[in-house]
Amino acid sequence: QQKALIIGAGVAGIAAAIRLAVKGYAVEVFESNSYAGGKLSEFEQAGYRFDAGPSLFTMPQYVDELFTLAGKDPEQYFSYKKLDVVCHYFYPDGTHLKAYADPDKFAEEVNIQTGESINNIQNYYRNSNRIYDITNHVFLEQSLHRLKTYLSKQTVKSILRLFQIDAFRTMHQANQSFYQDKRLVQFYDRYATYNGSNPYRAPATLNVIPHLEQHFGAYFPDGGMYSITDSLVKLAQDLGVQFHYGQPVEEIVVKGGRAEGLKVKGTLHSADIVVSNMDVWFTYRKLLKNHPRLFPENILKQERSSSALIFYWGVKQQFPQLDLHNIFFSAVYEAEFNAIWKEKTIYHDPTVYLNISSKFKADDAPEGCENWFTMINVPANTGQDWDQLITEARQNIIRKLSAQLGQDIAPLIVNESILDPRSIESKTSSYQGSLYGNSSNSQFAAFLRHANRSSNVSNLYFCGGSVHPGGGIPLALLSAKIVSDWVK
Ligand code: FAD
Incomplete structure (x- = not known):
């Protein structure tokens, strides 16, 4: 049996593992963290559950097809509902627009x-x-x-x-x-x-x-976003895939144009094929650092996509005017994007995205309370004074939401944690904490994403949000499909 080794248990790494196991490979996945999912993970905070990263679930067919491909009934692993209202939009002038499906x-x-x-x-x-x-x-x-x-x-x-x-x-x-x-x-x-x-x-x-x-359409997974990761890991395990957590890959060992295997904690694990789900930037700069002539510099030097600042707030009240997805727009959108992209800072009146999964999954918050995932778009990490920017952003967000909701929300926040570009980078090895790999700010962006296969190392493949076709769960899942279509 041929062996496939996968670097990273992000959603694309897990999907690639499933597809290769279905093809008959013996598959092992090495993951740095002690948990699966990468950006698509969850955590618990004083009785509140939070999905750490993605909150909007679209194109569920790409998840379902992994179960059917493996000859399983998707509903035995994973279920979701279609949203009647995708998102509520609140404008500074008082307009409230409901985006009906x-x-x-x-x-x-x-x-x-x-x-x-x-x-x-x-x-x-x-x-x-x-x-x-x-x-x-x-x-x-x-x-x-x-x-x-x-x-x-x-x-x-x-x-x-x-x-x-x-x-x-x-x-x-x-x-x-x-x-x-x-x-x-x-x-x-x-x-x-x-x-x-x-x-x-x-x-x-x-x-x-x-x-x-x-x-x-847009959907809500019954078990929260994390159930995407959880159910795919279960499927992969049912197909015999082995996951090794807390095992950061140190090197892709390349000889004569082939990847011999992976070095993990000083030990070489041999492979017939290697798939990297690690951000392609770090795959080259860290795992292939001994082979600088392989670096596709024109791709690695592209502008990165934006990052995010998230406050996970336990809120001791319920707000009937809010739903699962809520947007509070800034007054001058162009100035907000100029701040992010030109000045590389956080705008003083940012557009705030508020996701409340307890609206659909009541046990995500204690009774009478809500779990607020409060996110703004921020620039990628290029060494800004984040502590200072975060303190200011927190005040601006609280002021804005309080004005829009007609109530001071500060005293309602009973617990908090924060994710920022630095921690996104350190937790998921995403260069500069970008959420989606390279930005799509040019017509040529689609052609300047890294291919799903190496052009120099014959048995090395790439999947995930930093390579073709792009970031976000659906595209990351498609990248795994393209890898498996390519592999014999
Ligand atoms: P990742 O999730 O980045 O996983 C990569 C994995 O590789 C990680 O687990 C990491 O630990 C591991 N790894 C890295 N280096 C090594 C190594 N050397 N050895 C072993 N393991 C390693 N998408 C949507 O579709 N909808 C949304 O609403 C949405 N919102 C988002 C909000 C936030 C805050 C964030 C952060 C992302 C959001 N996204 C959203 C994007 C989406 O999360 C990603 O595109 C997708 O999850 C990327 O999956 P991936 O498999 O490429 O990689």
Whole structure:
């Protein structure tokens, strides 16, 4: 039996382990942390449970297909519900917009709140859908780095339509051309943050994201986000995959253009193939440091995506006006993105994302209480004075939420922990604490993500949010699929 060794038990590493086990490999996963999931992990804090990282679950089919691929019934491992309202948006002027999952209901809501014509909203989604139809097959589901991709009829058809994907203006320019109302431009510009980018620079091709959210929907896993990790680890174990926790890989041992195996705590573990789920930047700089001529510098020097600052707050009250996903917008969106991307600092009036999983999973907080995952977008870590920035941001967030909710929330916070770009970097080995690998702020970003296979080391593969096709759970899962399609 051939042996596959995987570096990292992030969601993509686990998915790759499952796919390779199904292919007949003996699979072992080495993970630095004492737990699985990487960014997709959970923790408990004085009676409150928190999902540490991702909170928005989209494209559940990519999780389900792992169970069916293994010949198992997904429902025996994992279940989820579709959200009727994807997110509540609160604007500084008092507008409260409910993003209904149902397209007609949503268009009607936007029409009532902003006066925008239903026809124009539908038009916007038709455009978004068209971009999806052209890009999905070429940019997401296959490797861009394999000749085979370009030989299929479907790819050729998509390539001939590439001029229609709106790559030559920014998301913001395109959104402004659709909508007069600033609130709607802000609503659609925000989708750039789904992959840690800047709508004032990212190509309008990313306006595909509203289609993904509306067409495929948003979901809540019954056991919380962590149940994605938990159920996939169980599936992998049922297929015989071995997980080694607290075992950081020190080196990928390469000889004569092949990876012989992994060095862990000084011991060499031999492999037929190696898959790195570690951020590609650190994979080269740390695990392949003896082979600097292999470094793809043009990829490694790309601008990173943004990071996040999260306050996990136990709150001793319930707020009926809030739901699972809530956004409190900043008054001047462009100034917020300038602060993040140009000044590399935190804006004084940040857009606040508040996720409350106890709305759907009551035992995530004690009775009468709520678990608040309070997040803002911040720049990647380039050595800012984070302690100072975090102190100021905390005050600004509390002031903003208190004003919007009509009540001082500071005395309601009974416990707190914080995740910032430094701890994201140290806990998951993500260079600069970026959430999604490289940013997508240029038209060429899709081509400047690392391939899922090494071009110099014949049996070395890459999966996860820092390589093709990109960050976020769905794309990270697709990266594992591309790896397994490539492996014989
Ligand atoms: P990671 O989760 O980064 O896992 C990599 C693993 O490799 C880690 O466990 C790490 O410890 C391990 N590792 C690294 N180096 C070594 C080594 N040398 N040896 C052994 N092990 C090693 N996505 C969404 O879809 N929806 C969201 O709402 C969303 N929100 C997010 C919010 C936050 C705060 C964060 C941090 C991320 C968010 N994301 C979201 C992005 C999503 O979490 C990631 O894209 C996805 O989880 C990445 O998975 P991964 O498998 O690439 O890697």
